[in-house]
Amino acid sequence: MNSLRQPFWLCLALITTLYLGFWLAMLAATATYTSLGDMSQVLMSREIRYSTMLSLVTCTVSALLSVIVAVPVAYLMSRRRFSGHSLIDAALDIPIVLPPMVVGICLLIFFQTTAGHYIEKVVPFTYTIAGVILAQFVIAAAFAIRTMRGVFDHLPARPEEVALTLGATRWEAFSQVTLPAARNGMFAAASVAWARSLGEFGPVLVFAGATRMKTEVLPTSVWMAWSVGELEQGVAVSLLMIVISMVVLISVRAMGERI
Amino acid sequence: MIRLENITWKAPGFVLNEVSFEVPASTYGVLMGKTGTGKTTLLEMICGLRTPVSGRIFLVEVDVTSLSPGQRGIGYVPQDGALFPTMAVREQIGFGLRLQKQPADAILSRVSELAEETRVSHLLDRKPQGLSGGEKQRVALARALIMRPKVLLLDEPLASLDEDTQDDLIALLQRTQQDHGITVLHVTHSRREARTLGQVQLQLENGSVSSHTPG
Numbered sequence: 001m002n003s004l005r006q007p008f009w010l011c012l013a014l015i016t017t018l019y020l021g022f023w024l025a026m027l028a029a030t031a032t033y034t035s036l037g038d039m040s041q042v043l044m045s046r047e048i049r050y051s052t053m054l055s056l057v058t059c060t061v062s063a064l065l066s067v068i069v070a071v072p073v074a075y076l077m078s079r080r081r082f083s084g085h086s087l088i089d090a091a092l093d094i095p096i097v098l099p100p101m102v103v104g105i106c107l108l109i110f111f112q113t114t115a116g117h118y119i120e121k122v123v124p125f126t127y128t129i130a131g132v133i134l135a136q137f138v139i140a141a142a143f144a145i146r147t148m149r150g151v152f153d154h155l156p157a158r159p160e161e162v163a164l165t166l167g168a169t170r171w172e173a174f175s176q177v178t179l180p181a182a183r184n185g186m187f188a189a190a191s192v193a194w195a196r197s198l199g200e201f202g203p204v205l206v207f208a209g210a211t212r213m214k215t216e217v218l219p220t221s222v223w224m225a226w227s228v229g230e231l232e233q234g235v236a237v238s239l240l241m242i243v244i245s246m247v248v249l250i251s252v253r254a255m256g257e258r259i
Numbered sequence: 260m261i262r263l264e265n266i267t268w269k270a271p272g273f274v275l276n277e278v279s280f281e282v283p284a285s286t287y288g289v290l291m292g293k294t295g296t297g298k299t300t301l302l303e304m305i306c307g308l309r310t311p312v313s314g315r316i317f318l319v320e321v322d323v324t325s326l327s328p329g330q331r332g333i334g335y336v337p338q339d340g341a342l343f344p345t346m347a348v349r350e351q352i353g354f355g356l357r358l359q360k361q362p363a364d365a366i367l368s369r370v371s372e373l374a375e376e377t378r379v380s381h382l383l384d385r386k387p388q389g390l391s392g393g394e395k396q397r398v399a400l401a402r403a404l405i406m407r408p409k410v411l412l413l414d415e416p417l418a419s420l421d422e423d424t425q426d427d428l429i430a431l432l433q434r435t436q437q438d439h440g441i442t443v444l445h446v447t448h449s450r451r452e453a454r455t456l457g458q459v460q461l462q463l464e465n466g467s468v469s470s471h472t473p474g
Contacts, residue, residue, distance in 0.1 A: 155344075156341065158337050158339075158341035159341045159342065159343050159344065161303075161306070161308050161328070161335075161337075161341070162335055162337060162341050162343075162399075162402070162403075163343070163354065164307075164308070164327070164328040164329055165306055165307070165308075165328040165329060165331070165333055165334070165335040165403075166329065166354055166355035166358065166402070166403075166405070166406060167329035167355055167358050167359065167406065168329065168354075168358055169329075172358060176343075176354075177343045177344075180344075180345040180346075181343075181344040181345050183345075
């Protein structure tokens with residue numbers, strides 16, 4: 001009775017196959033657009049090696065920062081109800097629904113204010129590598145918070161309450177009972193934030209610029225190549241991004257399942 | 260001894276209206292009531308997990324109304340045991356003593372003692388996943404007893420267990436109460452549990468509690 005041959009399951013399997021098939025067809029078309037020789041020549045260039053390294057480093061830092069922020073924010077939103085809770089909940093999703101370019105403009109304008117100038121005296125963000133990380137983080141954190149919120153909503157509060165009756169402080173109950181149970185969720189949030197950061201283009205371009213060998217990350221490399229008609233270079237970098245994303249996501253998922 | 264004086268609580272769906280009752284020291288009290296009448300809320304207020312709108316809570320003659328859950332000297336066993344998801348049974352039971360930074364050998368010896376008493380010695384290295392309902396409740400009971408509480412609070416500990424397991428746990432709860440000489444408040448909607456265990460039977464209905472001591 002539960003056979004996949006039933007019309008209902010067949011329909012669902014067909015939709016899944018069509019969707020995945022379309023994706024695979026796109027990837028195959030992109031992969032065959034350029035030759036291996038041309039691709040390796042592009043990828044070994046100094047500029048692309050720099051933007052690859054910068055992408056890997058900035059994505060990792062912004063993913064870590066996203067999880068560090070996402071855990072307390074999501075825990076608060078999941079466990080406590082207070083006046084303005086729904087409003088704050090909606091506000092936390094703003095970076096998810098805003099066009100990424102708008103986020104970049106908001107960042108740029110904020111750092112033109114007095115507060116922004118003071119911050120920049122300590123850490124310069126505009127058109128720097130720190131700015132690349134901040135632009136990636138602002139959006140990636142929203143996705144990490146959404147992921148962690150689901151994780152904490154799913155974990156019952158009762159074990160923490162039992163820990164409190166055994167003499168634990170709030171912090172001890174959180175760090176010794178809830179946080180270990182949320183490990184897989186934290187890996188999921190980090191991988192979502194990492195993947196999101198890797199693909200971030202609009203805010204990075206507006207806020208950190210696209211200066212070669214300085215603030216150029218892989219999506220900006222694709223855009224720069226495309227804008228001057230160097231299609232092979234754009235395709236080579238795109239393929240590299242696809243490979244990096246798949247390797248990182250598969251590794252993180254495998255690691256998450258083991259933990 | 261557990262004494263509640265004029266406890267008031269308001270929530271959507273039910274109101275506790277100046278609830279007062281007492282379970283004498285070293286007595287097994289059972290609080291009965293239909294689902295949704297506020298039994299668990301009342302227990303959570305005694306635990307210190309919720310603050311009553313008004314009224315006072317006394318445990319062993321001490322006013323604990325404003326004390327934190329950890330300062331009340333209670334043991335708490337929630338409905339499904341609420342075991343810590345990532346800890347082995349040994350760590351679960353020793354959790355309270357570990358928080359107090361007691362020496363490792365003292366923790367080990369107390370854990371072994373309680374594991375033997377609650378008959379979970381063979382489960383000490385297991386994680387909660389895969390334990391049966393009865394095993395989970397035994398572990399939760401051992402964990403609650405580790406701090407040598409004067410008051411034990413049980414929230415429907417036998418719900419969703421089969422009858423044989425219920426009988427086993429009933430015998431364990433009776434033995435535990437007598438051996439440790441503690442005051443127990445056991446929340447349930449089962450008349451059978453109330454009849455078998457309750458030295459003092461309390462009925463929560465329409466926001467107030469009536470008391471009955473079986474002859």
